[in-house]
Amino acid sequence: MNRETTPGARARKAGARVRSRVLAAALLLTALAAGCGKAGTPPPKGPQPSALPSYQVQDASAITGSSTLDAARGRGHLVVGAKEDQPYLGQKNPATGVYAGFDIEIAKMLGASLGFPPDKIQFKTIASANRETALQNGQVDYYVGTYTINDNRKKLVGFAGPYFVAGQSLLVQKNNTSIHGPDDLKGKKVCSAAGSTPYQRIKSQYPQAKLIGYDTYSACVDNLITGQVDAVTTDNAILLGYAAKVPDELKVVGPLFSTEPYGIGVPKNDTVLRSALNDALEQHEQNGDWKKAFEATLGLSGEAAPTPPQINRY
Numbered sequence: 001m002n003r004e005t006t007p008g009a010r011a012r013k014a015g016a017r018v019r020s021r022v023l024a025a026a027l028l029l030t031a032l033a034a035g036c037g038k039a040g041t042p043p044p045k046g047p048q049p050s051a052l053p054s055y056q057v058q059d060a061s062a063i064t065g066s067s068t069l070d071a072a073r074g075r076g077h078l079v080v081g082a083k084e085d086q087p088y089l090g091q092k093n094p095a096t097g098v099y100a101g102f103d104i105e106i107a108k109m110l111g112a113s114l115g116f117p118p119d120k121i122q123f124k125t126i127a128s129a130n131r132e133t134a135l136q137n138g139q140v141d142y143y144v145g146t147y148t149i150n151d152n153r154k155k156l157v158g159f160a161g162p163y164f165v166a167g168q169s170l171l172v173q174k175n176n177t178s179i180h181g182p183d184d185l186k187g188k189k190v191c192s193a194a195g196s197t198p199y200q201r202i203k204s205q206y207p208q209a210k211l212i213g214y215d216t217y218s219a220c221v222d223n224l225i226t227g228q229v230d231a232v233t234t235d236n237a238i239l240l241g242y243a244a245k246v247p248d249e250l251k252v253v254g255p256l257f258s259t260e261p262y263g264i265g266v267p268k269n270d271t272v273l274r275s276a277l278n279d280a281l282e283q284h285e286q287n288g289d290w291k292k293a294f295e296a297t298l299g300l301s302g303e304a305a306p307t308p309p310q311i312n313r314y
């Protein structure tokens with residue numbers, strides 16, 4: 001009898017196939033985290049430092065009465081909360097520790113208006129579920145990381161902006177033919193980040209989906225590539241970034257099924273900071289910085305620069 005066909009050998013071969021697939025996926029994700037392409041392919045386009053705008057640092061001494069800003073002035077730098085695993089939005093280079101993406105550019109242009117050049121901004125990764133606590137505890141001065149403005153969150157934190165509007169969508173394996181929108185999620189394993197609005201929406205409006213929550217979307221994408229989940233759901237802007245990094249493996253499908261206006265999170269009672277950030281955002285939208293920043297970052301995942309949304313001063 002051919003040894004290759006014994007049940008034991010078949011099981012070992014199947015095991016080896018699974019292991020090599022998992023290893024390939026792990027390598028792919030390591031490359032993703034590093035902002036590189038699949039092994040053997042050139043790295044896909046990412047934010048190029050040379051293409052990024054620089055922002056005029058303002059004398060902000062006239063902005064008084066913000067306890068957050070006073071504390072930042074005292075320590076000599078801003079601490080800004082962000083994401084580190086969202087391509088084109090907020091991504092940390094693991095080798096250099098440098099953060100890049102549209103959210104990071106928004107943080108930098110606003111920092112410049114508050115009197116802080118980019119080398120006086122320290123970014124700190126905060127997961128979706130921990131943003132309100134981080135702002136309440138003073139761990140960060142403000143937060144820029146695909147953070148949807150909504151009334152529930154406004155009970156806990158303040159929001160400047162919005163500076164962009166996204167919508168909930170779905171990411172699936174490239175060869176998937178059964179999922180075209182949220183109504184196809186019945187009985188399917190769907191992954192999202194705990195504490196996010198997309199997670200909450202699946203839980204309340206699509207209860208027949210098997211919802212799985214991780215701290216980060218990159219953990220969800222990891223599980224999608226290895227086939228442990230059927231779909232990842234969050235804002236299209238985030239999903240387009242993952243798909244653009246590995247277009248042979250993943251695709252974004254279906255209509256947008258929510259509206260997610262992105263705001264800059266601030267400590268709830270610091271209305272001086274909120275208003276200063278709104279003024280600064282307005283100026284950077286008018287002087288072209290916003291558009292340049294978009295084109296050098298999120299625009300690389302295939303979206304044309306939209307008109308920035310109306311700022312909501314409340």
Ligand code: GLU
Nearest residue numbers: 128146147148196197260
């Ligand atoms: N914009 C959504 C939210 O704020 C999803 C993205 C995220 O988790 O950062 O919950």
